[in-house]
Amino acid sequence: MKVSFIMPQGVTDYYGESAFMLMHKRTKFKSIVDAYDDSVDIIFNTCFFDYNQSNLNLIFKKTYKDNRLIYEKKYPDKIYINYFWDIPFWRAKDSTVKRKYFIFKEPSWEERYIAFLRSGNILLSSSDHTKNQVVDFYGIESKVLYMYFPNIDIDQIKYDGKKKNQIICVGRIERFKRSDVLIKAMSLLENPPELLLIGKGSERDACLKLADKLGIKVRSPGWLDRVSTIREIKSSIMSVSPSIMEGNCGWCPCEAAWAGIPAVMADIPETQEFFKNTGLYFKKDDPKSLAEQIRSVLNKTQAERDDLAREQKEQISFYTVDEGIERLERFLEDVSEKYLR
Template sequence: MKAKVTLVVDWLDKYGGAERVLTSLNSIFGFKSCYTLINVMQEKDLKKIFPNTKEITIKETVLKKTGKYFRYFFLTFPTLIKTLKIKNEVDIIISSSHATAKGIKKANKNQLHISYFQARNLKYIWSEYRLYFRWVSCFLYPFIKVMRKADIKSAQEPDYIISNSKFVQKWVYDTYSRESEVIYPPVDLSLFALHIKKKDFYVAVGRIEPYKRFDIIIDAFSKLPNKKLLVVGDGSQLRELKKKATPNIEFTGFTEAHKVYEYIKEAKGFVHAGVEDFGIAPIEAQACGTPVIAYGFGGVLETVINNKTGVFFSQQSSEVLIKSIQKFEKINFNYVDVRKNALRFSIERFEEEIKNFIEEKYKNKIKNEYGG
């Protein structure tokens, strides 16, 4: 495919699941330019996406003046993304959107814009705004209503939308009245080998923020003093949850990736209480043969097989979670089968599917424009 392809992302700050998608996209298309609201990513992480950073031009908005405080200006995001000017000679625009990247404007009508939705976009202005803004949500609601209208309009910009799960696909249709294709994101399973010998502890991994609902997990294990829990990660709720925890609960704080893997592979179970649009961590756990206990809502329903590779609990409450832990311990999991389920989400599968999708849409566009 001889086409000039550019990348648009919401922002570049930390390297996580969404950034792994960018790494795969760059390995396929070799981007020479990237448009973003702001780039505050460390050079070592940027190189994971773009190995030769000298060969790519990253264009930012005026938000770059705010540095690491850019999130405080979230009300400006939908407007600022439209200030980025795509070059006229670009043929294909690929936007990676969990907020406003989808709203980028084409330079001309002949350009093809395909947006990969990493999650439900701008979750903090939709169903989860009370969780994010808590007591100030009532004061912000008039602004949120305006942002919702702008967000719906922005979602009409892409020619095609790819959702990262069926859960997000349904949300995209319900919220934006847009159809979308589902292509599951890549998971680097080479880092997570099968480990049969499990130890007698549970593990919970992730950013310790309100939407991850670590509070439910802490409450549950505080009522189960004979069961050990290891909480791996850092975040705004870490200090608060430490105060509530009983001696059977240990917090590691920020932990290097190789050490996180050691914890996950040895754990008897991986506990997950939040709502994920896809959720890479439960797949990484399964890749180690570690079964999952998860809140049965969102993307996890597509990645965990109930009673075979994990157990779901039906309500986000410590009481219901405790019952699921008790049920979990009665199941004799086959760790080999648990890993096999994770293999469905490999990097190779993602790169083949998204490459074929984009090439097909571009060929069809050329055919329609030039009559074959």
């Protein structure tokens, strides 16, 4: 069996390449990336929303039928698996997200989504919540495949062992990430720690102005390299993820748990699906609730915080690269048995 992994452009992690590249590098099957040849049996497409459509054009031909956008398979004798791994953007209203690349005149982002959801032989979702959303909005069924968080190097990245008086938040600084809620929550604390906000986004300047207005000390260095980011996480008191929309559990709390610090997170379905009762939840969009959760962690001893992080890491231990690749391989073997024999 040979697999072609199609990956979105512009989606990278700290390694400088897509985290999906690990599928190609670690799977036991023969595979190629962003390419096609006649020896390919399965096309595994993670490129559902490529902004310039270039990678989609490798495997689909864009056509219209009854004024409806259709991604027509270029190689209909091959098995197409579409993996829906990120945020369901039909939830993205102005109060949630406002980013230029969501604005398409022809075709609209919703048309592109529907075309993607209907274009493969098999549709996979990254979580039960996303699967249910696809059914609720479009009546389209999918299977759930929990993939992985790229955890493989975190234990090897060392730091000096000294804790800083800081709370960390890693991620894009956009409306749906709700960095402003975190800043407001910290303003409700007495003598709050410094906030380290790693990332960039359209709301960054507004958040920094808000922090200045509320007297909250914030460091916002933009994106850091992988090693520097993990070291900052390990040296922090806790991590906070106020995001109200994720496609899976979100990587900010995963990084925290594997780096050994407690992860505080909004009580959204995505985080609850993965972290279960180990999540340190607060009511989403509620600075007071978040402040209470932060205060609770601050009042604990370091040993107690270590225990919280250990419990969270154990809960998401199924989400490692090794286990994710095993799930992927089992799934592809099942597909091969069903479709290729």
